[in-house]
Amino acid sequence: MLTLRQSAISSISDATMTQSVETIGRRINLLGLTEPTIQLHGRKDNEILIQLPGVGDPARARIVLQAGGQLELRLVHPGGPYTSQAEALSPTAAFFRRVRN
Amino acid sequence: MPGKNELRSTPGAVPATELWYIVDRAPIVTGKDLRTAQETHSNPNNPGQWQVNFTLSQEAAKRFGPFTEQNIGHQLAIVLDHRIESAPNINGKIEDQGMIEGNFSQESAHDLALVLRAGALPASIKYWSSAPLDHRSVRIPFATACKLPF
Numbered sequence: 001m002l003t004l005r006q007s008a009i010s011s012i013s014d015a016t017m018t019q020s021v022e023t024i025g026r027r028i029n030l031l032g033l034t035e036p037t038i039q040l041h042g043r044k045d046n047e048i049l050i051q052l053p054g055v056g057d058p059a060r061a062r063i064v065l066q067a068g069g070q071l072e073l074r075l076v077h078p079g080g081p082y083t084s085q086a087e088a089l090s091p092t093a094a095f096f097r098r099v100r101n
Numbered sequence: 102m103p104g105k106n107e108l109r110s111t112p113g114a115v116p117a118t119e120l121w122y123i124v125d126r127a128p129i130v131t132g133k134d135l136r137t138a139q140e141t142h143s144n145p146n147n148p149g150q151w152q153v154n155f156t157l158s159q160e161a162a163k164r165f166g167p168f169t170e171q172n173i174g175h176q177l178a179i180v181l182d183h184r185i186e187s188a189p190n191i192n193g194k195i196e197d198q199g200m201i202e203g204n205f206s207q208e209s210a211h212d213l214a215l216v217l218r219a220g221a222l223p224a225s226i227k228y229w230s231s232a233p234l235d236h237r238s239v240r241i242p243f244a245t246a247c248k249l250p251f
Contacts, residue, residue: 019223026219047229058231064212066228068182069221071135072128073165073199074109076176076188081120088121 013046021048027064028052109178109185122185124178129168134161136197138217140210143202151210153201155217162197170194181213 004012021038028036033052041049055061082088109124136156143150157165169177169191176188179201186203201213 016223020226023220023222027216030215030219048226060208060212062228062231064216066226067212067216067222068225069132069216069219070182071130071132071201071217071221072180073130074124074126074128074178074180075172076178077123077125078175080122081188082122083120085121088123 017045017048023069024048024050024065028061031061031064033061109180109183120185122176122178122188124180124185128180129177130157130161130165130199132217132221134158134165135217138214140205140207140214143205149206151205151207152203153205153210153214153217155199155201155214157197157199159197166194166196 017040021040025036025038028038028050033055035053037049037051039049041047050065052058052061079093080088082093087093109122134157136158138153138155140151141154142148143152172191173193175191177191178188179186179199181201186201189202205213
């Protein structure tokens with residue numbers, strides 16, 4: 001069994017938190033909100049406290065700040081689309097995909 | 102799934118409307134390759150329909166051009182946070198531009214373009230709680246705390 005050293009876990013955690021704070025800061029800036037406070041919070045330093053004075057639409061701000069924002073373009077394999085996960089994984093679908101390829 | 106494939110689905114209001122695709126495990130382009138992203142009207146005749154146009158960096162375009170040329174006739178999945186937004190056909194060589202079509206209002210298209218310009222979060226965040234700022238604050242307040250899943 002392999003385990004990560006505590007120092008490695010801390011390092012990954014710190015980098016993730018720093019990057020998250022930076023990304024959230026950029027989003028708040030692009031939202032045009034001024035004087036935000038973004039700070040690490042909590043005993044384990046895995047919480048971020050965000051204060052947005054004067055935000056007009058808190059629900060919208062929350063959606064923007066929470067969005068993962070991960071975009072990827074991936075080639076689609078022939079044979080689909082399928083109406084369910086089970087259908088996509090079925091031997092019949094795999095057979096037709098092989099024939100078309 | 103073994104090999105170089107992955108399963109991805111399109112968002113649907115109910116499970117019955119979902120469609121599933123098998124896609125390459127390795128993306129050809131990611132959000133890090135974007136130079137700009139901007140919302141725009143999808144169709145001048147339908148002012149309520151919006152999309153997000155994006156431009157790739159020079160380096161990504163060098164990769165994307167030959168890739169699209171070699172895959173004309175195939176579909177390219179636009180995957181956003183692990184869900185397929187659309188899967189358009191590649192009709193010709195594409196150098197550095199693309200678009201994300203979906204059921205976007207102006208507001209949601211604007212917000213997506215903003216999120217793409219600002220970059221992706223390194224981990225998903227969990228909304229924890231929100232509370233009004235202290236009454237001593239002059240302006241109408243809002244505070245939220247997010248917690249990372251460690």
